[in-house]
Every structure is written in C-alpha cells, then in structure tokens.
Amino acid sequence: MKSWLTPFLVLALAGAAFLLFPYNLAFLTRILIMILLVLSLDLVLGFAGIATLGQAAMYGTGAYAAGLFAVHASGNPLAGLLVGAFAGAALALVSGLLLMRTRGLTLIMLTIAVASLCLEAANQLRGLTGGADGLRGIRMQPVLGLFPFDFAGQTGYWYALSVTVLVFAGLAVLTRSAFGLSLRGIHESPARMAAIGVSVYWRQVAAYTIGGGIAGIAGALAAQITQLVSLESYSFTISAEALIMLILGGAGRLYGAVIGTVIFMVVHHVAAANDPFNWLFVIGALVLFVVFLVPNGLVSLPLAVTRLWKGARHARA
Amino acid sequence: MQGLEVRGLSKRFGGLTVSENIDFDLPPGARKALIGPNGAGKSTFANLVTGILRPSSGEIRFDGSDIGGLDEPRRVKLGIAKTFQITTLFRKLTVRENLRLPILEREKRGYSMFARAGSSPETEAEVADLLEQFELTAFADRPVGLLAYGQQRLVEMAMTLALRPRVLILDEPAAGVPSSETHLIVNAIERLPKDLAVLIIEHDMDLVFRVARSIVVLVAGRILTEGTPAQISADPKVRELYLGKSHG
Numbered sequence: 001m002k003s004w005l006t007p008f009l010v011l012a013l014a015g016a017a018f019l020l021f022p023y024n025l026a027f028l029t030r031i032l033i034m035i036l037l038v039l040s041l042d043l044v045l046g047f048a049g050i051a052t053l054g055q056a057a058m059y060g061t062g063a064y065a066a067g068l069f070a071v072h073a074s075g076n077p078l079a080g081l082l083v084g085a086f087a088g089a090a091l092a093l094v095s096g097l098l099l100m101r102t103r104g105l106t107l108i109m110l111t112i113a114v115a116s117l118c119l120e121a122a123n124q125l126r127g128l129t130g131g132a133d134g135l136r137g138i139r140m141q142p143v144l145g146l147f148p149f150d151f152a153g154q155t156g157y158w159y160a161l162s163v164t165v166l167v168f169a170g171l172a173v174l175t176r177s178a179f180g181l182s183l184r185g186i187h188e189s190p191a192r193m194a195a196i197g198v199s200v201y202w203r204q205v206a207a208y209t210i211g212g213g214i215a216g217i218a219g220a221l222a223a224q225i226t227q228l229v230s231l232e233s234y235s236f237t238i239s240a241e242a243l244i245m246l247i248l249g250g251a252g253r254l255y256g257a258v259i260g261t262v263i264f265m266v267v268h269h270v271a272a273a274n275d276p277f278n279w280l281f282v283i284g285a286l287v288l289f290v291v292f293l294v295p296n297g298l299v300s301l302p303l304a305v306t307r308l309w310k311g312a313r314h315a316r317a
Numbered sequence: 318m319q320g321l322e323v324r325g326l327s328k329r330f331g332g333l334t335v336s337e338n339i340d341f342d343l344p345p346g347a348r349k350a351l352i353g354p355n356g357a358g359k360s361t362f363a364n365l366v367t368g369i370l371r372p373s374s375g376e377i378r379f380d381g382s383d384i385g386g387l388d389e390p391r392r393v394k395l396g397i398a399k400t401f402q403i404t405t406l407f408r409k410l411t412v413r414e415n416l417r418l419p420i421l422e423r424e425k426r427g428y429s430m431f432a433r434a435g436s437s438p439e440t441e442a443e444v445a446d447l448l449e450q451f452e453l454t455a456f457a458d459r460p461v462g463l464l465a466y467g468q469q470r471l472v473e474m475a476m477t478l479a480l481r482p483r484v485l486i487l488d489e490p491a492a493g494v495p496s497s498e499t500h501l502i503v504n505a506i507e508r509l510p511k512d513l514a515v516l517i518i519e520h521d522m523d524l525v526f527r528v529a530r531s532i533v534v535l536v537a538g539r540i541l542t543e544g545t546p547a548q549i550s551a552d553p554k555v556r557e558l559y560l561g562k563s564h565g
C-alpha cells in the first residue's frame with residue numbers, strides 16, 4: 001500500500017464523520033481526545049514496554065494545568081495546550097525517576113498509586129481545583145484568534161482533530177527514529193540494550209516523559225473543549241480503558257491506538273444506548289475475541305484474514 | 318598495561334564463594350579460552366568483568382585504569398563487550414535492525430528523534446559489512462526470531478562486534494548450536510579483527526582447541542592452571558578433573 005494512502009483515508013473518514021454526524025460532534029471530539037491519550041500509552045507501553053496503569057495521572061494533570069491556566073492566566077488555547085503538555089511531562093519526569101527503577105507488577109502498582117495520589121490531592125485542594133465539584137469558569141479565546149468555540153462543537157472538533165493529527169505525525173517520526181528503534185529494543189530485551197551500552201533507565205525516563213507530555217495535551221484539550229475539569233480525569237477507569245483500547249487496536253502500532261479507540265468508543269456508545277446495564281458485556285466479548293483470535297490487535301486483522309484466506313487456498317490446492 | 322588486567326578478584330554470595338582470588342590478563346590480540354566444569358564460576362567471572370556483577374574484593378583494570386566501579390553501559394563504552402549464553406536478541410526486529418541498534422548507540426545517536434533510524438549511509442554501509450562478514454546478507458530483512466539457532470548466534474556476535482569492542486567475551490558461543498552449524502561459529506571467530514582481545518567461555522572442547530591459543534582452567538572459583546592447548550590437554554590434573562569426563 002502507498003504510504004500516503006492510509007493517512008489520507010483516515011483523514012477522509014474523520015471529515016466524513018463530521019458531515020455525517022453533525023449532532024454527535026461532542027462524542028467525536030471525545031474520541032479524538034481519547035486517541036491522543038491512547039497514543040501516549042502506545043509510546044510508553046506499546047513501544048517502550050513500560051507497564052503502566054496510571055496514564056490518567058498525566059492526563060488529569062494536563063487537564064487541571066490547562067484549566068487553571070485558562071481561569072487564572074489566559075484563555076489562549078495553544079498556550080494552554082503547551083501548559084498542559086509541560087505539566088504532564090513534568091509529572092511523568094518526576095514520577096518516572098522513581099517508577100523506572102521498578103519492573104512488572106511493582107511498576108504497575110506504583111503507576112496506579114501515582115494516579116491515586118493525584119486524585120486525592122485534587123480532591124483535597126478544593127480551593128484550587130474545586131474538589132468534587134470540578135474546576136469551573138474556564139473561558140476560552142478563539143483558536144488562533146480566528147475560530148471561537150461554538151455551541152455545536154464544530155471548532156472543538158477541528159481543533160482536536162488538528163492537534164491529534166500533529167501529534168500522530170510527530171509520533172510517526174519519533175517511532176521511526178533511532179530513539180524509537182531503541183525503545184523497541186528495550187521492549188524486546190532490556191538486558192541486551194544494557195549490553196550494547198544503553199542506560200535503559202534514562203531511555204525509559206525519556207520515553208515516559210514524552211508520553212506524559214502527550215497525555216497532558218490530551219487532558220488539556222479535554223479541559224478546553226468541555227470547559228470543565230472534574231476529578232474523573234484522574235480516575236483509574238480512564239487508565240484502564242485506555243489500556244483496553246490499545247490492546248484492542250494493537251499495541252506498538254500507531255494506527256492500532258487509533259483503531260482500538262474508535263472501535264471501543266463506538267461500541268461503547270451504541271451498546272450503552274441499547275442496553276445501559278449490560279453494555280460492558282459487549283466490550284468484554286470484543287476483547288476476548290481480539291486476545292484469542294487477533295493477538296496483535298485489530299490493526300493486524302487484514303493481514304490475519306489474508307493469511308487465513310491464503311492458507312485455505314493452499315489447503316485446497 | 319594495555320588490555321584487561323584482573324588482580325585478586327573475589328565474589329561471594331553470602332557465605333558462598335564463587336570466585337576466589339583470580340589473577341587474569343587479556344592483552345590485545347589474545348585468544349584465550351576459559352574452561353571448567355559446571356558451577357566453576359565461569360559466567361560469574363564474565364559478569365564481573367563486564368560489570369553485571371560487582372566484585373566483593375579485587376581489582377579490574379583496563380588499559381591501566383581501575384574500572385571496578387563502572388556499570389555495564391559505561392564499560393561497554395570503554396570497549397568491553399560480551400555475548401550472551403542464551404541469545405537475548407531483539408527477536409521481532411529484523412537482522413538489519415538488530416545490527417543497526419548497537420552502531421547507533423556507539424555513535425551516541427540513541428536520542429536522535431527526528432531522522433529515520435536507517436537514514437545514515439555510513440551506518441547502513443557498516444551494517445552491510447557486518448552482514449557480509451557473518452554471511453547473513455540473505456537474511457537481513459527477516460525477524461531474528463525466525464532464523465536457525467546457529468545463525469542467531471552469528472547475529473549475536475555481529476551485534477557485539479558492531480560495538481567495536483577492544484575486549485570481546487564470547488559466553489558459550491556454540492551453546493545449543495547443532496554440530497552441523499558449529500563451523501559457522503568457528504569461521505566467524507577466526508575472522509575477528511586481529512588486535513581484538515577475545516575471551517571464549519565454552520563447553521565444546523573441539524571449538525576451544527581450534528580457536529584458543531591459551532586456555533585457563535577454572536575449578537570451584539579458582540584458577541587451576543593456565544597454558545597452551547597442548548599443555549592443557551597433557552596436564553593430568555585437567556584430564557582428571559574436566560576432560561576425563563567428556564573425552565573418556
């Protein structure tokens with residue numbers, strides 16, 4: 001397949017979604033924000049192999065940072081995004097200095113602990129964050145001074161789409177670089193990376209920090225577009241759902257993060273509308289299907305089907 | 318002194334002494350083998366030299382300076398590299414990518430985030446040379462996990478050599494390789510750069526006697542004796558302790 005064809009198709013789909021579902025733009029925007037978060041998780045977990053269930057820590061911190069910046073400093077969206085990215089990266093760097101010294105289950109537990117600490121801190125600092133009532137009073141200026149946020153969410157959608165596309169392109173460059181190759185190496189065999197002279201620890205801290213910055217951007221977008229930050233942004237559910245989306249789509253592939261998020265969110269949306277009590281059953285069945293039949297995620301489904309088809313023809317011949 | 322110098326090296330795990338008062342030299346161009354029965358402490362010794370383990374006492378010097386306090390990545394940067402007993406290659410990456418990684422790291426481009434990993438002509442030329450030297454060109458774009466075991470060992474050696482080490486420790490380079498493929502390993506060792514100091518830790522006596530010019534026998538953490546292959550194979554203590562079992 002031509003290298004420009006896939007991005008072109010995906011962008012065309014994003015454009016078509018805008019035209020086809022004009023009353024669901026808030027939902028579509030929510031998907032884009034989750035794609036950003038899952039992309040950040042893909043870099044950290046899918047590429048660098050850092051087991052984490054606490055990506056919400058950086059997401060929430062980005063959201064609160066951008067929200068507070070908008071309330072107290074400036075409603076400039078792009079400046080707010082930078083603040084969110086910086087806050088997410090800073091938290092990832094500081095916590096990463098400790099976290100990247102651990103492995104496996106310990107690491108997973110500690111990532112959950114960091115997110116829980118953030119949640120509790122945001123809950124206690126009521127004067128600053130609004131506590132359980134959420135952070136209110138976010139007023140955004142027009143994007144680039146040209147596009148004011150509208151009630152239908154059109155600006156929000158295009159704004160989120162532009163940011164997602166830029167981050168995706170940045171990650172595409174990053175994951176193909178020498179740095180990206182070294183992250184895949186660490187994922188495959190940390191001992192070998194040390195043996196070729198790499199300080200695995202610092203390389204993982206770097207990856208975790210970049211991932212934290214992207215998660216911070218996702219949180220900042222959420223804060224700016226919904227103009228509200230709630231304690232939910234730090235919730236374990238967000239970290240866990242992001243992980244499920246990544247596994248569904250295919251970890252270690254950027255398009256895997258996109259596909260997994262879109263499918264999870266759409267299935268969730270449709271199933272929950274049909275049966276508000278048992279929608280989780282559909283998600284569970286989907287995850288089982290993927291884990292057993294397409295373990296490399298739905299992004300590898302076309303390849304798996306092609307192989308099956310060729311295999312069947314070989315068997316008949 | 319040039320090369321590696323070990324003096325009075327000991328390693329204890331609690332009450333268990335696995336290396337005791339080892340003196341050992343590996344000058345440039347050396348082809349030394351370290352042999353000994355299972356549990357003699359051969360791998361421990363290799364791990365002490367490469368910095369995976371810290372010694373309990375004793376000195377490790379490289380080109381005259383003490384390197385005992387340096388960690389593994391720092392020693393690799395000085396030029397001490399080791400292959401693994403069990404292959405720990407990047408199995409899902411292609412042979413080419415496996416060789417690209419150590420070169421990029423040696424050139425300190427590991428944090429380069431914009432240029433494509435395979436975009437430097439010099440690096441790619443070096444990868445091609447290594448592929449050629451180890452007769453891996455035909456498999457360059459296959460994931461390493463799909464290669465035959467003997468070829469995986471060659472990738473292992475090529476990767477370590479890509480670091481341009483000055484001391485190369487081969488930890489059981491022929492372990493698990495079917496005898497029909499050991500000649501690949503022997504050929505590769507014979508073609509290593511002449512000034513490289515090579516230490517081979519190996520069970521396969523045929524291989525040791527073919528490539529080593531000097532053999533150190535390690536028993537229960539101590540050096541029993543050291544000599545040329547002819548001296549070692551004639552030594553009654555060695556025959557009794559070690560060769561007796563496998564060579565009858």
